Amino acid sequence: MCGIAGRIVGGNGVLGRNLVDLMDAQEHRGADSTGFAIYGPIRDNGYVLRGMGFDKTKIDSDLADFENVLRDNGSDYLNNPDILTDENAHYCFRMEISDPKELIAWVHDADMLSDRIEVQSCGRSLEIIKDIGGASAVADKHNVRDMVGTHGLGHARLATESSVLPNASHPFWARPFSDVAIVHNGQITDYFTWRKKLERKGYRFLTGNDSELIAVWVSDQMKSGLTMQQALTNSISSIDGVFTYMIANTDGIGFAKDRFAMKPLVVMDRKGDLAMATEEQAVRRIFEDEGEVTNYDGPSMTALWGVGNRSIAA
Amino acid sequence: MSEYIIDVGKRHIKEINEEIQEAAKQGKEIHVVNTLSRHNLGVGLPAGAKLTFEGSVGYYCGGLNVGANIEIERNAGWACGEGMSKGHITIGGYCGMSCGAAMMGGTIHVKGDAGPRCGVAMKGGTIVVEGKIGYQSGFMAHSGRIIALGGAGASCADALWEGEVWVAGEVESLGVDVNVLEPTSEEVAEVDAILDPLGLTDSSRNWRKMVSGQRLWYFESREASAWLMI
Structure with missing residues (x-):
């Protein structure tokens, strides 16, 4: 059990503070480690x-x-x-x-x-902050609450498949492509099969965490020239296991869910001001009042959310 | 009798549930406000208790209910009414994954749609969904009845043990080992008797009743492919 979150700041929210709130609300889903992917101002x-x-x-x-x-x-x-x-x-x-x-x-x-x-992230915009401990501890240590940006991801880890090590925390960077990060809730059951295949193609794995596979797998898809939407769709038939994962780049956030529909994702979208999380109660930390909530509960689902007027599907 | 208001907010869930239990013991009608979609609200409520939740609740609301009447104004998270044996739960909006999981008795009434695996492993009781039931609803149910008035998602009634899934409307696809039956007029009358007090009877419905094909009751190696769910 892990908890994931995403946030696209459309209004006056502070990205860092919002992501910490989203993860603090889900700390019971895993406090082995916590991580954040923050998309700040883009450098030239x-x-x-x-x-x-x-x-x-x-x-x-x-x-x-x-x-x-x-x-x-x-x-x-x-x-x-x-x-x-x-x-x-x-x-x-x-x-x-x-x-x-x-x-x-x-x-x-x-x-x-x-x-x-x-190196755990490399970006014109992206910064990945991850460490062992719960949301508050990691946020305090790395001063995450004050970080500004347009959008980002969060992750709370309950280590089920591999050791609790600081570098085995999420998010994972889709090395070597700058500004691409993933967070994952679930287990990848054909991890070793895929890892061997990708290592033969020359990819390096730096941890024993099954979720790292998604980052490497996505890199391989990007190398083949596929769009994020194509990669998300392909992953559902290609990767075995239970997963809801989110992937982000400078243009926005996408997600995919496995065929067995085991892991939830709840989204509140207020005209492009978005909060997404494993649990509704986390989203309610951002939007306290009752509002339209979308539960991405069905099997084999994908979605993409762009930042502002940036198009993510292109 | 006036309502007893309980404010949830950010208080510890144990403190809230103790307050609910105490008020229920005193026979008060309870109105729970400011729920913020929190988990585990109103678990293990006693027979005769009467509760309403303002707004939406999180996971396991009304779980282990032994006879309370619970009304949730909007949405419920995962496993609403899990393991309940008696009583009545009404969900005004959407009911998340595994609604009524392993329930043994009582009734859950969902006014909106229900998520995946509605009634998973249920062992008795009734779930009435006015909208559509999600993917793989009725999965491995042992007994009881799911009644969906607005269709069903893919893999409907997957691997039913016993129990029944009734659907009016479109069924996206059937699960493994399902027999689809035309219900008899006596059986329809029985279902209408459940729907009547909820104000949901409609004689024009085209019912499909799904039951176990009983092939999965015993493992047959030559039918192993049937065990591959996806």
Whole structure:
């Protein structure tokens, strides 16, 4: 059991605060870890990176090696990386970098260090914040409530298929494509079959979390040139298991649900001001008054919601 | 008798339910407001209790009911009336997944549509849905009756054990191992007797009654494909 949420801010909502509220209301669905994907103002060039290193005693050597990889790929830090440490062994970072010569090549090289330091999001707009602990704890540590943006995702994890590790938290970035993130509620039952297939195609898996498969699988679909709608539709017949997952890019949010219709999604849409969550009571934290609620309860469903006047299907 | 108002808001659910139980014990008519779609409201209510919920409720509302009369103004979340054995629950709007799951008796009346697996594993009682029942409704029901007046979603009456699913209107598709029967006039009269007090009788309905084909009662390896639900 996990809880997921999405939010497209059409009115005066504060994205970070709203996503924390949505996840706080669903903390009983899983408090092993919590994560957020925040789509902030879009840069014309350069990327913002979020991620973590696994041994805080080795920050200096990790960052030196990471910087070498950046420079080899024609990129550099735009300012000093922000590093966050606490009592845990891992540390978290936020960096702003200039455009590498080739994004895919740089991600490939950077992932060679992923046993020490792992990039968890790369975007002109997207930032993924994830950590062990409940919604409030993660929000306090990473100052999520004050983050602004147009839309985003949230996830509360109850680890059922793999270990509770900070990097096995959601959302997952669909590496190496910038600005694509997924959150998943459910279990993928053909995880190992798919993982082997995708690894043979050259994709890397950084965790043992079955949900990471969806991110990698979506990357593969994007590489084949499919639209988000096509990828969502394909996933229902291609991936086995129970799932309701959401995928976001800079244009908006989409979702797909498995053939057995096991995991819920509740949406309140007020003229493009949207709140979506596993449970209605979470959505009611955003829209307290009674209103039109859509339950995406049926089997094999998909939907797409664009941000403002951006079209997501194109 | 005046209504006893209980405000839900952000209070702990245990505190709210204790207040509901105490008021029910004193024979008060209870009106629950500011529900915010919270879960587990009014679980395990005693016989004779009378409750109304303003707005929408979350999961498991009215679960384990042993004879209370519960009215929900708008929507209910998952498993409304789960495991109830007696009493009456009315849902004014949409009733989420697994409405009346494993219920043993009593009546659930949904004025809107019902979600997937309505009446899953029910062992008795009646569910009346004025709208459409969702995907795989009646899944593995052991006994009891589901009556849908506005059609049924895909995989209707899937893997019924016993029990009946009655549908007036379109059925998107049948589940595994379903026999569709034309009900006799005596059987229709029996269903009309359930609908009559709810003001829902209509002699022009074209009923389909779905029961178990009984093939899944015993596993036959040569029929293994029938066990693949999807």
